[in-house]
Amino acid sequence: MIRVPILMYHSVSARPNAETKPLAVHPSAFADQLAYLADRGFTPLTVADLVATLHKNNDRSLPERPIVLTFDDGYADFHSEALPVLERHGFPSTVFLTSGWVSDAGKDAAGRPLDTMLSWAQAREAVSCGVEIGGHSHSHPQLDQLRDDELRQELRRNKALLEDKIGSLVSTMAYPYGYSSARVRREVRRAGYWAACAVNNAIAADRHDVLALPRLTVAQGTSMKMFSRAVEGNQIPLIYARERALTKGYAVVRRTRYGLRRVRGLA
Template sequence: MTPVPVFLYHAVADDPPAWIAPFTVGPAVFAEQLDRLEAGGRTVIPLARLVEAQQGGGALPPRPAVLTFDDGFADFCRAVAPELTERGLQATLYITTGAVLTSGTGSGESLLPPADMLTWGQIRTLDDSGVEIGGHSRTHPQLDTLPRRRLSNEIDGCRRMLEDELGHEVRTYAYPHGYSDSRVRRTVRRTGWSSACAVGNAFSSPEDDPFRISRLTVRADTPIGVFQDWVGGRGARIAPFHERPRTTAWRLYRRARSRLGSPVGGPPSAPGRRHQEPGGPS
């Protein structure tokens, strides 16, 4: 299988809120990582092109890579978009619609702690400039613990809001926290999405499941040597692969806690690395 690094970023900033800091990359580090991608001969392709290949619709370039960003932090406009424009690169931005900055201060209905988030005006501008906009739920819950009605609202409600705001179809989704199960994935398909990203901390591939695309999480403490290994197609598993028993057990534990009304530990956007789905922080 051909390893395809699908990089998962969150914020790109020098002074992020403490809750997202472990998953924030500084602007200078981000620029260096893009330099490494280019020097390593990687061709950055749109996520849609990877999905097309996974669905049997086309070949990939010899050394493809994909850039994705979760949640919708405002620093995407300040630190990410200029770098992408300068280099002629494309990326996918997954929006938690309930966290989009509204009038006044603060954000809307969301489980994410306070942070500087994008506005709808900024999202429309990014969309017009060629950034692919995708959905990341309404409130950022652990989808695989939700009852049916709320699950549909988080998945389909997110799509409808994005399409109303952007004026066109939105096709790609990313699971909050990387968590999904067969029921969640069926709901994503049924409500009109054409692909969905998990995490997995693994390479994707042309053989990967387009509704469970594996990504590599770029953290604040990701060593440049590890990133270089990823650019070279080394240092991680290649999807698809079977779910590990401990992942299934962790899901059952979280679901039981949810039914009892007890929170599961870990920041809302980044559960601890000790217990991860074929996902992880997202």
């Protein structure tokens, strides 16, 4: 069986703001985590590389200890804090970019960015250093709450803008808030994505749907001990189990809200 930990990062900053703080990782913790991966012989690959390997239907072309590093939203600190450390180790990674949040999005600006975001030039520079750019919707809505036409627009506008500005094919994406429904996954496939990442806090295995690849959250409270246990796959730390329960509860609340909206729509 193929098992590949896919890590999910957000902001890498010593001074996150109130909104980015819960999921932010301090630059020194980030450096320690990457040093650990290098010491233990892990070989990072991008989400697109992983999926291409899975498509070949054998695990022979996977490196000895594969791991995937992903960064959601496209914070400017990816360029200033994370990229230099990744480069030092020669580690590739995947950044899931919300196109309407890009700092110089101009007339394409949409949604409400949580912090200073990457510019298009910084995203292109990252690509030249081995970073894969993936989609993360255009304005970062809860995709499952959108009407079909809005959903298609969010996915397609994001993919087209990224491909236009980056100049290469965008084949993977991550769901804002990590959550998707069967309808959302169908539209993601129709928009031309080969794979998509969720959250779930489990280690990705070949039994998983490539349109809902689970990822492991790395956040402010992730100690080195928890990090090593998670990537070694020995034990998914307790905090993850708790988060998983919270995510489930949240989905129920949102489903109820969606149900109510539909009832109101009929009235």
